[in-house]
Amino acid sequence: MSQDNSIGPAPGTVNPTPLPLIEVRGVDMGYGGSVLLREISFEVMPGDIFIIMGGSGSGKSTLLRALIGLKRPMKGSVLHKGVNFWDQELPEREKIMRDFGVLYQGGALWSSLTVLENLALPLEQYTSLSRDEIVEIVRLKLALVGLTGFEELYPSELSGGMRKRAGLARALALDPDILFLDEPTSGLDPLNAHRFDNLVGELRDSLGSTVVVVTHELASIFAIGTNSIYIDGETGTVTAQGDPKRLLKESTDFTVRNFLTRGSLEDADNEGRQP
Amino acid sequence: MGSKKTPAAAQGREIGQLSVERLDPATLCIKLAGDWRLAGDPPSSLHVDTIFQDNPDAKAIIVDGHTLGGWDSSLLAFLRRIHQRASEKGIQVQSEGLPEGSQRLLERARSASKQITLQNQPRRQDFLTTVGSRTVGLVSSARETFEFIGEVFVAMVRLCSGKATFRKVDLGLFLQQTGAQALPIVSLISALVGLILAFVGAVQLRAFGAQIYVADLVGIGMVRVMGAIMAGIIMAGRTGASYAAQIGTMQVNEEVDALRTLGVSPVEFLVLPRVLALMIMMPLLTVYADIMGVLGGLIVGVLVLDLNPIVYLNETIQALTLTTVWIGVFHGAVFGLLVGIFGCLKGMQCSRSASGVGYATTSAVVTGIVAIIVATAIITIGCNILGI
Numbered sequence: 001m002s003q004d005n006s007i008g009p010a011p012g013t014v015n016p017t018p019l020p021l022i023e024v025r026g027v028d029m030g031y032g033g034s035v036l037l038r039e040i041s042f043e044v045m046p047g048d049i050f051i052i053m054g055g056s057g058s059g060k061s062t063l064l065r066a067l068i069g070l071k072r073p074m075k076g077s078v079l080h081k082g083v084n085f086w087d088q089e090l091p092e093r094e095k096i097m098r099d100f101g102v103l104y105q106g107g108a109l110w111s112s113l114t115v116l117e118n119l120a121l122p123l124e125q126y127t128s129l130s131r132d133e134i135v136e137i138v139r140l141k142l143a144l145v146g147l148t149g150f151e152e153l154y155p156s157e158l159s160g161g162m163r164k165r166a167g168l169a170r171a172l173a174l175d176p177d178i179l180f181l182d183e184p185t186s187g188l189d190p191l192n193a194h195r196f197d198n199l200v201g202e203l204r205d206s207l208g209s210t211v212v213v214v215t216h217e218l219a220s221i222f223a224i225g226t227n228s229i230y231i232d233g234e235t236g237t238v239t240a241q242g243d244p245k246r247l248l249k250e251s252t253d254f255t256v257r258n259f260l261t262r263g264s265l266e267d268a269d270n271e272g273r274q275p
Numbered sequence: 276m277g278s279k280k281t282p283a284a285a286q287g288r289e290i291g292q293l294s295v296e297r298l299d300p301a302t303l304c305i306k307l308a309g310d311w312r313l314a315g316d317p318p319s320s321l322h323v324d325t326i327f328q329d330n331p332d333a334k335a336i337i338v339d340g341h342t343l344g345g346w347d348s349s350l351l352a353f354l355r356r357i358h359q360r361a362s363e364k365g366i367q368v369q370s371e372g373l374p375e376g377s378q379r380l381l382e383r384a385r386s387a388s389k390q391i392t393l394q395n396q397p398r399r400q401d402f403l404t405t406v407g408s409r410t411v412g413l414v415s416s417a418r419e420t421f422e423f424i425g426e427v428f429v430a431m432v433r434l435c436s437g438k439a440t441f442r443k444v445d446l447g448l449f450l451q452q453t454g455a456q457a458l459p460i461v462s463l464i465s466a467l468v469g470l471i472l473a474f475v476g477a478v479q480l481r482a483f484g485a486q487i488y489v490a491d492l493v494g495i496g497m498v499r500v501m502g503a504i505m506a507g508i509i510m511a512g513r514t515g516a517s518y519a520a521q522i523g524t525m526q527v528n529e530e531v532d533a534l535r536t537l538g539v540s541p542v543e544f545l546v547l548p549r550v551l552a553l554m555i556m557m558p559l560l561t562v563y564a565d566i567m568g569v570l571g572g573l574i575v576g577v578l579v580l581d582l583n584p585i586v587y588l589n590e591t592i593q594a595l596t597l598t599t600v601w602i603g604v605f606h607g608a609v610f611g612l613l614v615g616i617f618g619c620l621k622g623m624q625c626s627r628s629a630s631g632v633g634y635a636t637t638s639a640v641v642t643g644i645v646a647i648i649v650a651t652a653i654i655t656i657g658c659n660i661l662g663i
Contacts (some may be wrong), residue, residue: 123313129313129337137313140351144384184551206376206383
């Protein structure tokens, strides 16, 4: 009766030879002369909800900046659909970047534009749709994130959670192949964070998009993550990789297990030392 | 502007197509075929209205997606509009062969819209409402300004009684920023204004052989008012804007709220040292601007009018009285107070957004300059009445 022709494979389908959508090979990142991240390597497969996790200041967002084309790695390569992103000339890189949808930590909505104008801008730039069609698409995106009727408001008139949802709607404006979310649920109450996670999962299931999420919110990590890496803040390296739920059960790395259990191993260690 | 996406046809994909047929007198079948992607220029969702207009007697609609290829938001927008129009007309819609994902997202869009829907407030107002709301806004703005001036006055009284809370090191920093660091720009502008005044005067005075009075013109003009005005305008553009941006950014980052919750008065902690710094430095900058202006006039007098520099300076000194100097310095002090107060006021009134900081900065400069000109007019009329 029904069929799913969405972008990327439908959930549960098995592609015999899946090619990674993103490959990160031996990337070093840093600021000035100091290296923050060393020898980072991982692959993001189509349809994944890939979590980049780690403590505060571990360099998660810095790594994200290399993936979305905002910061060139000091060493190593980032491949998008097999193309070495940072080896390309700027116009080519910009073309690749059009397949990205990015939700920044604070929403990053343009404050001088209304919500509708924020979402319409990418559509005006990169499609040949008429104004009425653009408004129709914008209304649809806003409806998807539960912001119907907020079209004419300015970002400063929205709450933090609404700004994030509007940011997500803007990230979805061009139906991107890959959605990058930087700390999407930080600052949201548990209920709204839960709803946001559901929304991301549903969008992935329905559109077949691939999602890369930078977060340290454990609830979100376990709720939506299908694959992940853990960045150790002290060494700046990836110390664990895999399904977060499996990592919780099987990882032998103290730091990773301690992170995933919200410091319970540390507490047990401290209690054991007390006389 | 950015380039447009490559159409589907150019990428070897079948373009999204739409066909409408009658299955029976009451049932309409809308068949969707090919790739429905934004980049491929699929049929517009606005076609839906035409379909409903052309078939006003339809009682049921079947949307057939069996031959549909890839899809994205363009399909969703189309389907959503069908459902919306059908719902308005009480027509049944049945979907066949549509992608599951699209159905799920449509359902989500419907349910999310039900959860929270804000009715758009009408943004256009009639003339009377606009005049009324602007007047109320103006009165409110004036009240805020006077309240703020009052708070600054109270803070100054507390300063005199040694109770004001602010960091002395901040005052030192602002004195340096508003004073020493402003010297190059004040030197350049004041010298050029003196030079311009001399040139303008020389053209007329030379005709009467009275070119020596260029020294009087430049001396009195600069010292009495122009030196202070030029220093004030420079300070409004340089320091007033900087104050508004600094305090505005602090508003955005909730730093001002953090001071309030700590029980520290933002007016004392943030505004007082800034206004004080300008009040102290502006009279000094005015005197400096006067000297630079006279030097600018001297250059014209010596090089263009062939006047002896000693004679020129003697003429300037004879033309000036102590009252003239004090009036200039008084102008400077008033301008410093005004620029400081309006710069800080606009920063404190800043809304919590990036564009708010930009608006506050612009507003601080404009208000500062207007205040300077108005104050000059008032002082000039006052001096005239007093006969000085």
